[in-house]
Amino acid sequence: MGAVLSDRVRGPGSGVRDGRRLVIRGGTVWDEHGAQRADVLVEGGRIAAVGRLVGEVGDAEVVDASGFDVLPGFIDVHVHVADRIGRFELADDFASGSEIAVASGITTFFTFATQRPGETMTEAVRRVLERAEGQxxxxxxxxxxxxxxxxxxxxxxxxxxxxxxxxxxxTTYRAAGLYSDWVRIEGVMRRLAPLGAGVLLHAEDDGIVAAIDPAGVDLRDPHAHTRLRPERVEVEAIRRAIGLAERTGCPLHVVHVSTADGAGLVSAARGRAAVTCETGPHYLLLSDDALRGPGGHRSLCTPPLRAEATRARHEALAAAGAFDLLATDHCAFRRADKDDWDGSDFRAVPTGLPGLGALVPLAFELLVKRHGRPLSELVRVLAASPARLLGLYPRKGAVAPGADADLVVLDPRGPSRPIRSTLADAHDPWSARTTTLAVRHVLLRGTPVVTDGRLAAASPRGCALVTV
Ligand SMILES: [Zn+2]
Incomplete structure (x- = not known):
C-alpha cells in the first residue's frame, strides 16, 4: 500500500509529519534478524540514519535509550472498532482503540470497511473514514x-x-450476509490475482457447520460452541483455501488460525503458494476451559477457544516461528451486551474478545520470556510481517533510513504491571495477567506520543493510511 502513503493523503490535520529532529541515543536497535547498538536519527517524520552517530546529530533533541531496546512500531492487522456486528455496537471506537494501541507500542492497526446493503464499497470506505476523522x-x-x-x-x-x-x-456467517461459497471465492481470487491484491479469509467450512445438528448439544452451555464448530471445520476450510491459492496464484492470508493442524497445512503450503496466516494470543494462551462454568459465555469467540492439547501444540508452533504474524481480532463487546442473555441459548451472545492493548505484552511474555526467543522475533511477527502483508514494508515495520519514524523504546525489565486490552467497559480476558514490559517511548512518524511511559496529552496525531 506504499502508494497511498503519499504526501497527498497527509494533508493538514491528518497527523502530518513532525518537522523536528531528534535522536534516540544509545539503545539496542532490533530488526527481524538481530540487534545492534545504535542511535536513530529522526528528521521530518522519517528515519534519517541508524548507527553510531556523532556529527550528523547536531542540535537534535535527545531521547535517552541507554539500557533499553528500540524496535519498529508494532502493527495489528486485525482489529474491529467503530462498527456494528449484528445488533451490537462494538465497545471500542477509533479513539479508545487507537489510544490503548499506541500506549502499548502499536503505531498502526488495520480494521475493516464492510459494505452495507445499498452502499457502494467506496461509500462504505468513506463512512468508516468519517468516523475515524480526528480520532x-x-x-x-x-x-x-x-x-x-x-x-x-x-x-x-x-x-x-x-x-x-x-x-x-x-466461508461462514450466512445469516449475517457475509458468507461466500467456494466457487465464488475462487472467482474473486482469480480476478484479484492480476490486480496484485489478496484475500484475507475467515476459514470455517459452513458446509460442515451446517451438517452438525444443534439438537445434539446443550445450548445452555457455552462450552458447546466447541462442538458446533469443531477443529475439522477450520482445518477443512484451510485445506480448500490453500488449493484455491495454488490454482489462482492469489495471495491468501488465513486470519485467526485456531488449530495446530490448520497452521500445519499453511506451513506445508509455503513455497507452493502465496499463503500466510496469523493467530491471536487467545488461541495461544487460553483454552476452552474458559468457556466452562459461570461467566463462560464471556469467553465466546469464533473460531472457539480450543482444548488444552491443541492450545499447547499451537503454543509450541508459535515458539518455533510457524506463524507469519500475530494479530488480535480485537472485538470488544460491552459487558452488558455479553451478559444480556437469558441462559437458554448461548448463540444469542455476541462472540469476540478484546486484545489490542494486550497483544504486545502477551507476545513478549510468551515468546521472549517463556520461550527464550529474541526481541527480533517480536519484530518479525508484530512489525515486519504485518507490514509486508499490508504492502507497507519497509515504509513501516523496519528501523531503516527512509522508513516512517514509528519507533518504540522498550524496557523488558520494568516493574510488574497488569495487562489491559481495552479502555472500554468490556470483559477483559487478560486483566488477571501481568507483564514486566515497560513501554518507555513511542514515536509516531517522528512525534513523541508516549514519553517516559506516559501518553502525551496532545490531540490525536494518527492518520488514515488510505483515502478515496
Ligand atoms: Zn475479525
Missing part, C-alpha cells in the same frame, strides 16, 4: 469487505489502484 492516536488502514454480489469490478479496480490491497472473505 486516531495511531495510524490506521482498512481492509475491504464487499458484500454485494456480483462485485463492481470497475470500482474494485479503482480501489486497488488507490492502495487497497486486502479483501476479506468469509
Amino acid at each position: 486516531l492516536h495511531c495510524d490506521a488502514g482498512l481492509h475491504l469487505t464487499p458484500t454485494q454480489w456480483p462485485w463492481d469490478w470497475e470500482e474494485i479496480g479503482r480501489l486497488v489502484a488507490g492502495g487497497f490491497r486486502t479483501f476479506k472473505l468469509y
Whole structure:
C-alpha cells in the first residue's frame, strides 16, 4: 500500500509529519534478524540514519535509550472498532482503540470497511473514514469487505489502484450476509490475482457447520460452541483455501488460525503458494476451559477457544516461528451486551474478545520470556510481517533510513504491571495477567506520543493510511 502513503493523503490535520529532529541515543536497535547498538536519527517524520552517530546529530533533541531496546512500531492487522456486528455496537471506537494501541507500542492497526446493503464499497470506505476523522492516536488502514454480489469490478479496480490491497472473505456467517461459497471465492481470487491484491479469509467450512445438528448439544452451555464448530471445520476450510491459492496464484492470508493442524497445512503450503496466516494470543494462551462454568459465555469467540492439547501444540508452533504474524481480532463487546442473555441459548451472545492493548505484552511474555526467543522475533511477527502483508514494508515495520519514524523504546525489565486490552467497559480476558514490559517511548512518524511511559496529552496525531 506504499502508494497511498503519499504526501497527498497527509494533508493538514491528518497527523502530518513532525518537522523536528531528534535522536534516540544509545539503545539496542532490533530488526527481524538481530540487534545492534545504535542511535536513530529522526528528521521530518522519517528515519534519517541508524548507527553510531556523532556529527550528523547536531542540535537534535535527545531521547535517552541507554539500557533499553528500540524496535519498529508494532502493527495489528486485525482489529474491529467503530462498527456494528449484528445488533451490537462494538465497545471500542477509533479513539479508545487507537489510544490503548499506541500506549502499548502499536503505531498502526488495520480494521475493516464492510459494505452495507445499498452502499457502494467506496461509500462504505468513506463512512468508516468519517468516523475515524480526528480520532486516531495511531495510524490506521482498512481492509475491504464487499458484500454485494456480483462485485463492481470497475470500482474494485479503482480501489486497488488507490492502495487497497486486502479483501476479506468469509466461508461462514450466512445469516449475517457475509458468507461466500467456494466457487465464488475462487472467482474473486482469480480476478484479484492480476490486480496484485489478496484475500484475507475467515476459514470455517459452513458446509460442515451446517451438517452438525444443534439438537445434539446443550445450548445452555457455552462450552458447546466447541462442538458446533469443531477443529475439522477450520482445518477443512484451510485445506480448500490453500488449493484455491495454488490454482489462482492469489495471495491468501488465513486470519485467526485456531488449530495446530490448520497452521500445519499453511506451513506445508509455503513455497507452493502465496499463503500466510496469523493467530491471536487467545488461541495461544487460553483454552476452552474458559468457556466452562459461570461467566463462560464471556469467553465466546469464533473460531472457539480450543482444548488444552491443541492450545499447547499451537503454543509450541508459535515458539518455533510457524506463524507469519500475530494479530488480535480485537472485538470488544460491552459487558452488558455479553451478559444480556437469558441462559437458554448461548448463540444469542455476541462472540469476540478484546486484545489490542494486550497483544504486545502477551507476545513478549510468551515468546521472549517463556520461550527464550529474541526481541527480533517480536519484530518479525508484530512489525515486519504485518507490514509486508499490508504492502507497507519497509515504509513501516523496519528501523531503516527512509522508513516512517514509528519507533518504540522498550524496557523488558520494568516493574510488574497488569495487562489491559481495552479502555472500554468490556470483559477483559487478560486483566488477571501481568507483564514486566515497560513501554518507555513511542514515536509516531517522528512525534513523541508516549514519553517516559506516559501518553502525551496532545490531540490525536494518527492518520488514515488510505483515502478515496
Ligand atoms: Zn475479525
